[in-house]
Amino acid sequence: MIMSRSDPPLPPATFFILFALTSGEKHGYAIMRESRKLSDDSFQLGPATLYTTIQRLLDSKWIEEAPGPEDGDPRRRYYRLTKQGRWALDHEVRRMEALVKKSIALRLLSVGAKS
């Protein structure tokens, strides 16, 4: 799947899973924990949402299965970002950065303001 400027923003589940995998390959529960941490607990992934999204990302070739540790639990599968996935995440982060800059220019958001 190739993204263009006209593509809609990534859904939150997709964004946070990709974001969670930037720090290395992870299994499902670790992705869930990392997503919660990255979103400051504002976004909670359930198992069904997590694995439905993982399957979509696998189909899009934005993530791939990774071998995982040899002594790991056999029920766990590990996942990692592909180059396309990293590019898609980078594209999305740049979109958000542009939005923040526009918000500051329109004075919707103050530079350094605390929420």
Place this chain on the structure above:
Amino acid sequence: MYERLLSLYPEYLRRDYGAEMVLVFSEDLESARREAGLPGVLRVWFRELGEFVRFAIPVQTSSPALVVPALTFAVFAVMISIEMGVALRHLPTAATLLQELPATVTIPLFSTPFIAFAVVRTSRSRTELLDLSQLTEWERAECSKSAF
């Protein structure tokens, strides 16, 4: 208990990720219990309720074997209630009401299965018109397997 709930989820999800989902859920529940006690446990189950509504209920209500009888009963109950309400206004005693009961019941009894079936077929037709191009190949393959 989560494993039992999982049996109501889409078959493709259970087949490909069932074991992982059970593991993830149990770890999350244990972690919530350790970190936040009962409120944490309730938070996990509340989130699970949301997923159940989103994933399991559409699967269960898409089965004609469940929908048609349920809808038939619901429509029948509504029609009977309306007719009884009208009858009670116009029939002064319980005895006359009982005399009118067979006629009151007959029309809804025979018409509601047809109404229910028509509603189900109409809703299925509308579902088929949805844009399937947004689904991945995996999802399209699974949807075509479960077609009515």
